[in-house]
Amino acid sequence: MKLGFLQMRCRFGEVKANVKKASTLLSKVSDATIVLPELFNTGYLFKNRAELGKLAERVKDGYTTTEMKKIAKKKNLHLVFGMAEKSGRNLYNTAVYISPKGKVEAYQKIHLFDREKLFFDAGKSFKVVNSGEGKLGMMICFDWIFPEVSRILTLKGAQILVHPANLVLPWGQEAMKTRSIENGVFSVTANRIGTEKRGTMSLTFTGGSQILGPRGDLIVSAGDRSESLKVKNIELSEADDKNITSGNHLLKDRRAPLYTSIAKSSGRK
Numbered sequence: 001m002k003l004g005f006l007q008m009r010c011r012f013g014e015v016k017a018n019v020k021k022a023s024t025l026l027s028k029v030s031d032a033t034i035v036l037p038e039l040f041n042t043g044y045l046f047k048n049r050a051e052l053g054k055l056a057e058r059v060k061d062g063y064t065t066t067e068m069k070k071i072a073k074k075k076n077l078h079l080v081f082g083m084a085e086k087s088g089r090n091l092y093n094t095a096v097y098i099s100p101k102g103k104v105e106a107y108q109k110i111h112l113f114d115r116e117k118l119f120f121d122a123g124k125s126f127k128v129v130n131s132g133e134g135k136l137g138m139m140i141c142f143d144w145i146f147p148e149v150s151r152i153l154t155l156k157g158a159q160i161l162v163h164p165a166n167l168v169l170p171w172g173q174e175a176m177k178t179r180s181i182e183n184g185v186f187s188v189t190a191n192r193i194g195t196e197k198r199g200t201m202s203l204t205f206t207g208g209s210q211i212l213g214p215r216g217d218l219i220v221s222a223g224d225r226s227e228s229l230k231v232k233n234i235e236l237s238e239a240d241d242k243n244i245t246s247g248n249h250l251l252k253d254r255r256a257p258l259y260t261s262i263a264k265s266s267g268r269k
């Protein structure tokens, strides 16, 4: 199958311009599964929940989903992208999957990063989407630092971790190598580039989008300055081989009864 990412620069609050840019760039490829950054349509540095509420959209029939469905259909693309979701009174940092036929699935970010906790509601469930091309385990940016996420997605059958991101810490891309190796899965991290400034707030996104293989091999990556659309052919069945030596299987060798303290330890509900 063909797997790729779109690394892009986004402008805060300019949903139409961001969606149009993504759509124009995506029109250069076809017949592939492509991952875009987290919150690619709105930008990241919200001042408060009211501002987020004005920019957030319904996943099912909002502007962003409607436009992305058009390009997915036209170019036979499976798309995964990050957007701000409004669902009743709740606001989520969401990754959306769209198939060429218009099927829509959503994952609401479970582990909110830093100021995101001021505005977003946290998601409560994991999501693996069977696209027909591959089984996509959905995670968003800071979810990378919790190995439980990629493990649970793998146990639910994921073959590819699809990872829209707005990475600002220096370790995310490197850590995803371990997430791929420990689970024997492909991963696609799609990051932003550029600096976003809002009043006294400023963040620089680290680029370095990448596709990794199930043994952590780098299949392709982008730099930290330019927009970049990369698509590669992968052999998906490589993610089904969990034998790490002739005597070790990544999943069957787990000692789950010894791990119960992880689930019981203190933390958020």
Ligand code: ACM
Binding pocket: 038, 112, 113, 140, 141, 142, 143, 165, 166, 167, 168, 169
């Ligand atoms: C992040 O989770 N956006 C760093």
